[in-house]
Amino acid sequence: MRARRRDEAHRTATPLELFFDLCFVVAVAQAGRQLAHALAGGHWGHGVSGYLMLFFAVWWAWMNFSWFASAYDIDDPPYRLVTLVQIVGVLILAAGVPRAFAAGDFTVVWCGFLVMRLAMVTQWLRAARGSRGAERRTALGYALGVTVCQVGWLGLLLLPEGDVLGVFVVVGLMELAVPALAERSHRTSWHxxxxxxxxxxxxxxxxxxxxxxxxxxxxxxxxxxxxxxxxxxxxxxxxxxxxxxxxxxxxxxxxxxxxxxxxxxxxxxxxxxxxxxxxxxxxxxxxxxxxxxxxxxxxxxxxxxxxxxxxxxxxxxxxxxxxxxxxxxxxxxxxxxxxxxxxxxxxxxxxxxxxxxxxxxxxxxxxxxxxxxxxxxxxxx
Missing domain, CATH: 1.20.1410 (I/LWEQ domain)
Structure with a gap:
């Protein structure tokens, strides 16, 4: 897996990326539906906070893939298979959204996120294998950062329900910091x-x-x-x-x-x-x-x-x-x-x-x- 050129001509979205987006909208629809039910029932605080947390999971997984694909999409069979695994992950996450909203049970959501993130780590490790020097360190930095953050999300399952918001804020900030830290010495060639x-x-x-x-x-x-x-x-x-x-x-x-x-x-x-x-x-x-x-x-x-x-x-x-x-x-x-x-x-x-x-x-x-x-x-x- 080699990085694509930043100045590549006629660089457009691929059919696989479009398919990926369409499958993600299933999770967006689930989050929106639960928000509507909560607001209609007068549960403003619960509805808005739950929506923001679950939408963050959907958006962040989508964004991680999109920026990676902009730099490393080579569209060969291994790349396609790992991307399809990520789609499986978002469908699992979408299935867990109602339970997370209604009962604060993030088990299914966490499992879906785990599938997506393991696939993302696999992509970064493959990019590291095909690169050298600072580019390799950047790819490994992403792989390590994603793994550490995924472990951090275990707090949603292991800690009391009252700590959910705190876990979300802390680990969410860690997630946002991963790209900045990973790309300190080398910028990926996104287009x-x-x-x-x-x-x-x-x-x-x-x-x-x-x-x-x-x-x-x-x-x-x-x-x-x-x-x-x-x-x-x-x-x-x-x-x-x-x-x-x-x-x-x-x-x-x-x-x-x-x-x-x-x-x-x-x-x-x-x-x-x-x-x-x-x-x-x-x-x-x-x-x-x-x-x-x-x-x-x-x-x-x-x-x-x-x-x-x-x-x-x-x-x-x-x-x-x-x-x-x-x-x-x-x-x-x-x-x-x-x-x-x-x-x-x-x-x-x-x-x-x-x-x-x-x-x-x-x-x-x-x-x-x-x-x-x-x-x-x-x-x-």
Whole structure:
């Protein structure tokens, strides 16, 4: 296994990577579904904390593979087989999500994570075998770091339930430190355009899962009621939020910003909030629909917050780590931060919170397009 060139031409995502992403969305769907159930039942603290922890496991395993593949994907039979083993791991993890949410039992989740991480260690050891010097030390550093962290996750199984959050914070920080420590002396040859495409594709998949979750909620409501006057504004507002999220994310060519590990680490790590907020929007729409038809134990404003809070977080985070690097002038820089505040303010619209948030999101896209067009005209003149 030899490292691929950082300046390789026409470097794009492979069919295996696309298959890998589609299997990961099963775990994303499970986490979103459990979040929706918890929020609809009024269990805010339990639902949000459980969602953030389980989404971290899914996101981190996906990210580890994506950056490794960007540098070392040679697509031979051993590489494909080990990647398929990783897919088995995420399916095991997804199967354990309901139990982890309901009873705090992380056994199945930990086993699925173990399968994924052992496969990842195997890939790094194979990379170490095919390299020398600093590159070899980096590969071995990754293998050792992943192994140590996986042992640390045993705390979820062995320590009392009250210590779960502490274990998550400590070991999660250890996980985040592994790439920085492993690449101190040698930077892996990840490909900027390929990495940008991989993150973009996963964003599309997460947004697609959001639409799927919202569609199921709307279908269930239609099966039990014909109150289209209540349902259509919720569905329309939710779609506007998701469509705007797509437009906002893909408005800039971010690969031009990813020049070194310094930019790439901050951008890559920040996508934890981008992905988990995008997936949470779908759960929020589901909760809003259930509340509108009397099936959720929370107020209209609280149900609206289940959509407006993650939508606002998505907008602000995309601006902070992604879009602002290509904005010019104060007006362009203010669009997304101001819009995120306005989306949050829609929470107080009660039953109309979701439609209002959708209109704000659509106006955000319109403002961005207009300002970009004006800038282009000014440059031409």
């Amino acid at each position: 900027p355009h390929h990495i940008a495409e991989r993150y973009g594709l996963f964003t599309i998949i997460v947004l697609g899962e959001t639409i799927a979750a919202a569609t199921v909620a709307v279908q269930s409501a239609l099966d039990e009621s014909d109150e289209l006057g209540t349902l259509l504004p919720l569905a329309g507002g939710g779609l506007l939020v998701v469509f705007a999220a797509y437009w906002i994310y893909f408005a800039v060519p971010i690969h031009l910003h990813l020049r070194s590990n310094r930019q790439a680490f901050l951008w890559g790590y920040g996508h934890y909030l981008v992905f988990c907020s995008a997936a949470a929007v779908g759960a929020g729409i589901e909760v809003a629909v259930e509340q509108a038809f009397g099936k959720a134990q929370l107020s209209a404003s609280a149900a609206g917050a289940c959509v407006t809070v993650p939508a606002a977080l998505f907008m602000f985070t995309v601006w902070l780590i992604h879009s602002r690097h290509h904005k010019r002038g104060l007006a362009q820089h203010l669009v997304l931060p101001v819009s995120s505040v306005l989306v949050l303010a829609c929470t107080f619209a009660g039953a109309w919170a979701v439609p209002a948030a959708g209109l704000v999101a659509a106006a955000t896209v319109g403002a961005g397009v207009t300002l970009t067009a004006r800038q282009g005209t000014a440059l031409e003149q």
